[in-house]
Amino acid sequence: MSKQYDVIIIGAGHNGLVCATYLAKTGRSVLMVEANKQVGGAAITREFSPGYSVSACAHLLHLFHPQIVSDLSLTNHGLKLAATDLHTIALAADGDHLTLTRNSVNGNGLSASDRTAYSEFQNKLRRFARIMQKTFMVRPPRLVHKNMTDLMNLAKLGLSVRMLGRDDMRELLRIGAINIFDVLQEDFQSELLKGVMGFDAVLGSNLGPRSPNTILTYLYRLTGQLHSNGSAISVPSGGMGAVTSSLRAAAEAAGVEIRTDMPVKQVLLDVDTVTGIETNSGEQINSAIVVSNADPKTTFLKLVGARNIETGFVRRIDNIRMQGKAAKLHLALDGKPKFKGVDENQLGHRIVIAPSLTYVERAFDHSKYGEYSNHPAMEISIPTIHDDSLAPTGKHVLSAIIQYAPYDLRAGWESQRESFKQLIVDKLAEYAPGIKDQISASELMVPPDIEKEFNIHGGHWHHGEYTLDQFMMLRPVPGAAQYATPVNGLYLCGAGSHPGGGVMGLAGRNASIEILLREKVA
Secondary structure, three states: OOOOEEEEOOOOOOOHHHHHHHHOOOOOOOOEOOOOOOOOOOOOOEEEEOOOEEEOOOOOOOOOOOHHHHHHHHHHOOEEEEEOOEEEEEEOOOOOOEEEEEOOEOOOOOHHHHHHHHHHHHHHHHHHHHHHHHHHHOOOOOOOOOOOOHHHHHHHHHHHHHOOOOOHHHHHEEEEEEHHHHHHHHHHHHHHHHHHHHHHOOOOOOOOOOOOOOHHHHHHHHHHHHHHOOOOOEEOOOOOHHHHHHHHHHHOOOOOOEEOOOOOEEEEEOOOEEEEEEEOOOEEEEOOOEEEOOOHHHEEEEHHHHHOHHHHHHHHHOOOOOOOOEEEEEEOOOOOOOOOOOOOOOOOOOOOOOOOHHHHHHHHHHHHOOOOOOOEEEEEEEEHHHHHHHHHOOEEEEEEEOOOOOOOOOOOHHHHHHHHHHHHHHHHHHHHOOOHHEEEEEEEEEHHHHHHHHHHHHHHHOOOOOOOOOOHOOOOOOOOOOOOOOEOOEOOOOOOOOOOOOOOOHHHHHHHHHHHOOOOOO
């Protein structure tokens, strides 16, 4: 057995790095072990073609909490933003696109009623999202428990809902659990506007606009606007890897020991109590506290082992819905792409292909039957407009998230990868004629690739669907919803925990607070 640590953290993704740093700042000895050679989890920057680098999975920053930036002094550790407050450009086939900002939407042919409705809708849903946001920085309360902290958090939640007033409270109860399709149909006329708003409710999920819970996912996205004062969408200098590089610097400055290229074979137990970890190389490392930044299925079914956990709990873990449906395309371009109707000064903003709600829903339909979408919806970023360090001089990188690409493709990804990539490029060319001639290299990552590269079960970016039955005190499952688990000394700090996925960092922060409350470490 090697050195004894106060805490061992498995997985150096952003939540793990946040958790480690908060714990180390209290004087705890913290070891972080990472399976890959690079820290950052799914928030990394890497080269995909000689000279061309890209944010490999997550590619836009829109949820990262400013409290963490302040607490960990990340700007002093290298965090810089190349661009902030990006608009969303909703592409139309005829080039008559829409531009969406925090409070306004503009475009030729857009009715005055839709302009007004958009502002009113955003303001209303931000009021609802503010209630959600208040729960993000505390552990989710258990409903049947006499713990005073839980009772206080429940009371605060109830009071926040009550303070909405009669009309807003009634509206929240009416729409909270239904789908974004029906709600947008009530309020808007423009198919293009409804399409891009519906797309925002399903991005990265296994949901379509008609699926229940898509109001919840839309509210989740809006929380990014609330804690960033409206500047929700940003491009980090150096890509998303620069965010986690600053987190690594902060962690090491606080005393965290980080070992990369060190996969964990298992969590070591004495009956039902953690004693440390064993790595793939056979090294055993002691600690009374182990924190997993891995997804819940990997943590319990692989690292702990189903045989070491109560059967009912294993069943709940096994039933977590976390099969990825999003793919990621990277293109190396010889020059700036030209999208019809998009001015050069708009090219660096967030670009979306989602012409209507029906278009997005039909794209989702294919994935229900194990097929990729024939007409996919996508979110496009060209980060080199703001950050020329990612490509050779005069060259560019295009990064796109593609909905939908099922993990368990019926025909198999080995034979279908290139045809799907070509279909995506063909769709891009409908809006950006000439882009095919600019492509010098390309990479398509489908969910099994995401699973393999980032060690995420099912290739689901958020470590599990964000739905009412996997939300707050039910995330990931009852019995492990407050970061502690049925295994004494084992904690969760990843996106599978409250508040959820996206590069936010609050799961890691909240877990550190819970660990310090529960554990008395000398």
